[in-house]
Amino acid sequence: MKIIKPLTTEAEYDAAVARIEEIFEAAPGTPAGDELHILTLLVKEYDEQHYSIGNPDPIEAIKIRMEDLGWKDKDLVPFIGDKATVSKILNRKRPLTLEMVRKLAAALSLPAEVLIKEYALAA
Structure with a gap:
């Protein structure tokens, strides 16, 4: 043996x-x-x-999950706010709030730990 x-x-x-x-x-x-x-x-x-890859940053995680689900930006409105706010979040012009993290974690089946990670905002 x-x-x-x-x-x-x-x-x-x-x-x-x-x-x-x-x-x-x-x-x-x-x-x-x-x-x-x-x-x-x-x-x-x-x-x-x-060979640990690690988790993507919160915005990338959201975009990946949206792609998996076949969602468009407008599908995030119920969880983030109006279209302008969704655009600002996805373009890194505004950070996610705790309320958004909670709603997105449930809606997208993403761990909250992924969504609360710090990430760079666009200048």
Whole structure:
């Protein structure tokens, strides 16, 4: 039985990914399926430690979610205010308020932690 240990080098990471590809269709509950499960957890942990992308800033997060939902700027009016205010927010001319963050978090299914992050306003 091969001992599986945390991934500490890029070579170990590459070997784990190669092994995952070999046993990708292993059935759950089998030795290969168990190995696949553990290796994917180890690769995920390594990715998070070494290749963390992080969350986008609040405005980018809103725009990404709007795109996912097929929303236009006008669809934000109930949560932000009139069209002019929506435009100012999306163009970084005005910051989000706490009330806007609460409404947007619920409407867009975004974590409030993402929306309350500081971000640069346009000059």
